Amino acid sequence: MLLLSRSKGLPPNDYANVQHILHGREFRAEELPLSEKVIKDCVKKGYVAVRSGIVPLNESVLDLLTDRKKWLCARCGNRDQETFATCTCGRCRKNCIYCRHCLTMGIVRSCTKLVTWCGPEPALHHRFIHQNGPLCVWDGTLSDEQSAAAKALNQALECGKSFLVWAVTGSGKTEMIYPAIERQLKNGRRVVLATPRTDVVRELLPRMRAAFPDVPISGLYAGSEESNADAPLVVSTAHQLIRYSNCFDCIFIDEVDAFPYHFDRMLEFAIRKAARPGAPIAYLSATPPADLKNDYLSGKLCGVMLARRYHGHPLPEPQFRWIGNWLKLIRKGQLPSLLCEWLRAKMGQKRQMFVFVSSVTLSRDLTELLQRAGFSGTAGVHAEDPHRHAKVSDFRKGKINILVTTTILERGVTVPGVEVCVVGADDPVFDDRALVQISGRVGRSAEFPSGDIIFFHNGKTMAMVRARKQIEQMNQNGGFR
Ligand SMILES: [Zn+2]
Ligand SMILES: [Zn+2]
Incomplete structure (x- = not known):
């Protein structure tokens, strides 16, 4: 009887429920809506595996000899000893080691049990x-x-x-x-x-x-x-x-x-x-x-x-513009004049702009300066900004003209017709990859296949030169020159 039902999948409902919850996932035992008894029962049947959240890691003979304890977090794979700490555990009442590396997803301590499904596969x-018809209804063409x-x-x-x-x-x-x-x-x-x-x-x-x-x-x-x-x-x-x-x-x-x-x-x-x-x-x-x-x-x-974009146009190549000591200027509350000129010209053409900067402080300072200088519809955004998603969405809707951003928007964000500059492209934060990605924000749509990408700087860096070379190289591979 048991054999029969196993071959079909699982014996009765309890297990199916456990399977449904656990399959393909890993939980800390305390976050499961299952009683300890049910878990134990499943472990006995061989459907569920339970292991310790923190395990000792002995990497070398020296470690063994000196009895210096090292740890591994079985959930996130962390083995950086600096990121383990000890706490007086509220649950097991002992001194527990815990992993700080994956703490934001719920604490993993020495006494934490990680639970996974290892029984039959669900259908x-x-x-x-x-299904005969297509699953994908995207109607564009490649x-x-x-x-x-x-x-x-x-x-x-x-x-x-x-x-x-x-x-x-x-x-x-x-x-x-x-x-x-x-x-x-x-x-x-x-x-x-x-x-x-x-x-x-x-x-x-x-x-x-x-x-x-x-x-x-x-x-x-x-x-x-x-x-x-x-x-x-x-x-x-x-x-x-x-x-x-x-x-x-x-x-x-x-x-x-x-x-x-x-x-x-x-x-x-x-x-x-x-x-x-x-x-x-x-x-x-x-x-x-x-x-x-x-x-x-x-x-x-x-x-x-x-090497070619889908619309067949070349990648916009970055232009370098020297603006002197931009950091000092901005700190003194002044705007680089070439930057102002460029922004004004673009505003006149009713374009939207991303202005990339190297730090959160700069994004705040420059946003304020631009607002004071009369650039209407300017906003700043950075990783910890609680309104960041709303601002990006407002930018997409055209409610914001100039978005001053840190590198968080360097990838994956597509806004048709946007033009881009980097203020302080010589800052070490911008490596060649970042600069290539930032340049890649421009000219993505078939409707607006070109646009400016300007690196405002106080001295060319290797990263800037490499980024421009890579883009030129890609355009060459794509048959554009
Ligand atoms: Zn504990
Ligand atoms: Zn961890």
Whole structure:
């Protein structure tokens, strides 16, 4: 009897409920709506695995000899000893070690139990297998180059191979991955589109929902309401992926080179944990990091390179304009005159502008100066700004003319017709990748395929020169000169 029901999936309802809650995810025991008894019962049956949140990590013989204790956070993969601390634990009444690295997602202590599903697979995600019609209703058309890239990506993922889409900013990467996402969903696979930034998730979600109206899609970022935990398609910041375990059959990583993914081992760990064994990864980037670039160029990683934007126009190339000691000027409450001239000219042409700056303080100061100088409709925005989403949305609606921003808007934000300048492009905050991305905000729509990108500076830097060279190179590859 038991055998029979197992072959169909699971014995009665209790387990199905547990499976529904746990499958593909990882929880701290205390956040589960399940009693200890039910969990214990499931562990006995082999359906549920429970492990310690903090485990000892002994890396070298020396550590063992000196008995110096080292720790690993099993949820986020943190092994940086500086970010562990001790507390008198309110729950177990002992001295517990806890991880500060993933604290914002709920504390993981020595006495925390991490709970995952390891029983039979649910049939849940095969709902699209027998669907004949299309899942994707996006009715735009891909250029020949985009179609070829989309096809190659689709084929690679079908064969379980990872793939790099190395495409210039504004090449229409998102639309290119629609066919592959559709194919994966129709094969009954669970798909995640991971991106480093909250803003990008918020920009992608409505586009995905419009393109795949029948597919439940869950959007995850810091502060998002978790709506649909078992949606077959998830759009998530890489950080939020640590809530998943052994879940996704196919992973798309947008802007793979963007901070912080590339710098943070935790996020690599999170992606490995969230993926099912052997799940292929599609990397999307305009400026891929060196290791991926090398793997692609040496043939180790399949991929495709797109040097043209979907509308067929070249990338706007940055112009350098020297404005002297901009930092000193702004601190003294003065505006660089070349900046004013440029902004006035653009206002006259009824264009909208992004003004990039290197710090939160500068964004505040410059916004105030511009407002005082009579530039109406100027707002400033930065990562900790509580109104940042509202401001970006007002900018899109045309209610704001000039948006002074830190690098938070360097990627993923598409506003047709926007023109861009960087005030203090020589600041070390702006590396060549950031400058390429910022330049990529201009001329993205077919209606406005060109526009200014100005680097205001007090002395050219290597990063500025490299960024301009990369853009020129891409235009050359695209056959523009
Ligand atoms: Zn404790
Ligand atoms: Zn942690």
